[in-house]
Amino acid sequence: MKRKLALYIMFTMAVWGGISVFIGKQTVHNFDNLLRNKLLLIVGAFAIILGLGSLIFHHTQKIKRNARYWQYSYITLGALIITSFIGLFGGVRGEGGLPTFFGGTVLGTYQGNIYTFQDKNELKLFKADPSRYAREDIALMPLPQGVSEDLSRYEKSVLLREIQLRNTSLQLQNLEIPLMISPVSGEVVPFEDDFGVSIQNIYEGILVPCGSTMFAMLAFYMCSAAYRAFRMRNLHAGVLLVSAFIVMLGQIPLITAFIPGLHDFRQWILDVPNLASKRGIMIGVGLGMAATSFKIIFGIERAWLGGGEE
Amino acid sequence: MKRFQGTNRNKVKLKVQIPPVRSVLGLLTLLFAVSWAQAQDMDTLPAGMTGSGMDAVEVSERPEVVLNSPEITNVMDVPSDDGGMILINWKSPEGDTKPDHYILELKGPDGLWQIATRTVLTAYQVTGLPNFVPFSFRVKAVYGNEFTVSDISEEVVAKDHWVKLGKLPVFIAIFLFVVILIAFLHAARSGVDLFVRRISGLTEVENAIGRATEMGKPVLYVPGSSSIEDVATLAALNILGEVARRTVHHDVKIICPNRDPIVYTIAREIVKETYASEGRPDAFDPDSVFFMVPDQFAYAAGVDGIMVREKPATIFLMGMFWAESLIMAETGASTGAVQIAGTDAVAQLPFFITACDYTLIGEELYAASAYLSREPLLLATLKSQDYGKLIFMIIMAVFTFLALLFGLDVVSLIQVR
Amino acid sequence: MNDRTIWEKMMQVDRRVIYLIVAIVMIVPIIFPFDLPIKISKRTTLKLFNAIEKFPEQRSVFFISADLNPQDQPELYPMLVSWIRHCFHRKIKVLVMCLYPTSLGLAEQALNQVSTEFNNRASQGIGRRIVYGEDYVFLGYKPPPIVPILGLGENIFDVFPRDFYGNELKDYSTLPMMENIKNYRDMDMIGSIAANTLPVTYIAYAQARYGIAVTGGVTAVSVADFYPYLDSGQLTGMLEGMKGAAEYEGLIRETFPEEDGRRLATEGMSAQSTTHLAIILMVVLGNVCFFMQRRHESRRG
């Protein structure tokens, strides 16, 4: 009965999903969008709890059993906890409960007309007296006490951009500058992201380099695969080799300049046999996908129900 | 357990007289030659092949000629669509001078004329309109710097309809497929022997697991790096059940790291179910199927780590893969494991073919679970997949034949709008 | 086993040796880049270049959907820079939008880089100044992708009430170029820079509904997916990976002699080409070893 219930639920959803495609009524569309973009998204979000549970279980088990390389599990668990903490409390773009930049606290913002000018490629920032707005005689006033003239990288980039964009070296600009207490000197200073760690720092400093290095390792793997596997063992391997070879050669400007027709031949390979094979595989895959989907919908394949009580 | 018994099984008889290769080639050449010759005789281009863009119509500079205005012949809501579309047809103005192009304008409830399109054709389907809001149209014919305007059309509203007729070919195709599937399921239930030829990548699965037992080393199963929305993942999960069944028999450890939490949940249920149904629920290690990380390359890094540290004897890479395919496959190859890969991601298949021992190409992945289990009902789905393919091949050939020899517009029969 | 031939030893060479060779041929040209003659692809690069060359000056608008991610940067970033350079040289207005938040930084970087180049040259009396709002506008990012792709066909001000820097889009005193741009019909071409099939999405939604020309800047991996669209004329040329970008850089350098900006793709092409050559040599070597070994074996019987 318990398995039947899940099967019925699955089948109902399948009927809805399959039929809604053929209906043109906007109300049906709206409900389908709601289902896909909101309701199922909410249901699916809870699965991550299972995932994290499994991850934590996996690593605590390792530590408990003193399995090989158990020490490294501390790194994973530690990184998970620290990153989630910074992320959840700091927010992705500063919308979290704690300030975005974990480590420095934004006290408030300094608002006012800021007069900037560029002098020998150096940026300086002064407060302008708004009562004397005329361009010629803007009073150059130093910033309020405690706010250093040295700007953070971000503010410098903002100002530099403004100067370039407005095509002038003089600019009257209304700016909001976040202020914070410097953990170093204890003074009120313009906000510096260098002091703290935000989820953006972690993303750019850890996730992006790790990810793109893994990705870049492909170049090496591809070379060794080419060296070891690209051998004319039989006709099939030979054909694969030759076609890859021509396409590769056709991409090198140095070589296409010397071998006439190579460029066109490469194009022909892409346009004719490549297209034919991809099309054939796609049609077969489409049918395979349909067969697999029906297998599940009709309850022929029901391993996903898991074991245990009926 | 039912085992594959190869050719001594009953075969589906192919009673058709098989023509020799040469006559097939000759027939093809003949078809091509005849249709080529026919096409050269035609002096007008068929519909849809007229040049597009403004250079199709010559601009003639004859200001003394009176310019007539175009006439809107038909304005209607596009029938059986999902709303927002109105179809407008108009007649080109009478007289010798032909306009350079037309400007179709529409007016909504705000009373302002807006340009809907510029075109050289005499029909246009306006899209993206709000439903049940009246619109009226007019057409301007542009001659160089001058133009003439048609009368304003009646007001028309776009409506959404219950049935999308444009999808009819999809519906028919699915219906056909279901009929075939049900026929085969019926045949399987009544005990008809369903023949499937040997698929080399799949017969190796048994051997590979046997090898893992001899070495006493685990089997690593990677169910792809996609979520449940990809059907390839479902196929990979189906194969996981078959692989797990064999690991239970041979008493080998299985390691299954996951990238998607929902896939992880299902994978765990499948392995657990397999251990239970094979009578060894106690042997199921809850830590053998685990969730790793949702990040694509972090997952690749972690799988690489498992490969070099656990040194599995057999590695399965099944399901949907992207760029990480070769990262995993090459690392696996360097550990000396037997690797069996399967994916429908055509861009990744070449890497699996070069780096793995056996590769299931495209639909072989979908055939695998049926093939491995030899269960009649699953074989029936495989057969329906196969015969569906046969039907589409026939359609492709026959339609080409009809289109070439008789010039019939068969393509529009299967066009999805 | 002393009777292993040199061929056999070479065939079973440690993969790390290969990695080392690859690393060397890649790193040396990065530190010491060199110039290479580049053949321009007619169907793809040249077609696009000529299309942009034919736009009327001053009133044409090139709409760039810059959807590149940091990992595609080596291939796609030079394309974006080249397109912006070309438009600025030809006094064509540029409108840039991102569909993913991760692309914002790179898109902004490219715009700033090119406008700084032009303004630096202008301060030396060469060329003209580039002014934000007159020559280009950066719209920023609006999720999900389908919203701006469809919405820009109707009314740009609904989708982007403000630009990336918070200026009102309808404030024509700061953004004078927006006065003449309302939707796709006021633009001349969409350029979609992406590592996925977004150009096809633009064809399906923007071109099919609003009839605007679409071109693409795509990674070499996905090039094959776009050929059908190139054939049917739905794509007005395209740039294929780093090679396409390098060709485009070359075309710009030829057409506009004052152009002196850094040619990132052309520089990358030297490392690219040497590595390519190395791979090809390795494949040849691998096969030579394989055949020599087989001959050796068959001779021994």
Place this chain on the structure above:
Amino acid sequence: MNIAMDFWTWTAALLTLAILSFLWKDNPTYRAAEHLYIGVANGYSVTLIWYNVVVPNMIDPIAGAYRQVAREGMNWSVLNPFQEANFFVIIPMMVGALYITRFIPKISWMVRIPIGLTLGYYTAISIPASFEASILRQLEASIVTRAHMTMGFRPALWVFLVLIGTLSTLIYFFFSTEHRGILKPISNFGILVVMIGFGASFGLTVMARISLAIGRFVFLFKDWLGLVY
């Protein structure tokens, strides 16, 4: 030489080197980098799910609906799922919470309900999608018509060849009969076409992947070590 002094550039550079060291062999630095990467990536996705799914789709609607009720009193519109602020989202949240029953052995069977919901929907919508995109559209594109024949001799021949290649590929993947007789040469031709196609994909991809590695080395030599301008 102009070495970066920024903390995050150093982190990125050291991690890059640690991961590249895997090419040599598995070593403690790679293991540390790998475990760090996995931990951080999980933490990051927790953050993303929280702010992109949980907050806008669960917390905001409920909080909004609560405020609305507090302001205007109870009315039925707070149950309307199409409204921005609504209590309706509690229902999918309860269904989603069934995932957690997996940790409670007695009612752990209930985990099948959310799985069934997700599985059923996504399986079903893939059917029309695959019939339309992978089958009918491809079928339509591969049929040769007279229009193709007017394009000139060579393009016409190539279109014809594409059709034959597609058919042979399909025959190669036909499982219901042995490849004998006329089917044998056709399916052999099919697999050759497939192999040419794979070769072309491989050749194209090599180029792009090299660009990636170049990008990484440029980072090391330019941004970190400052060796290259």
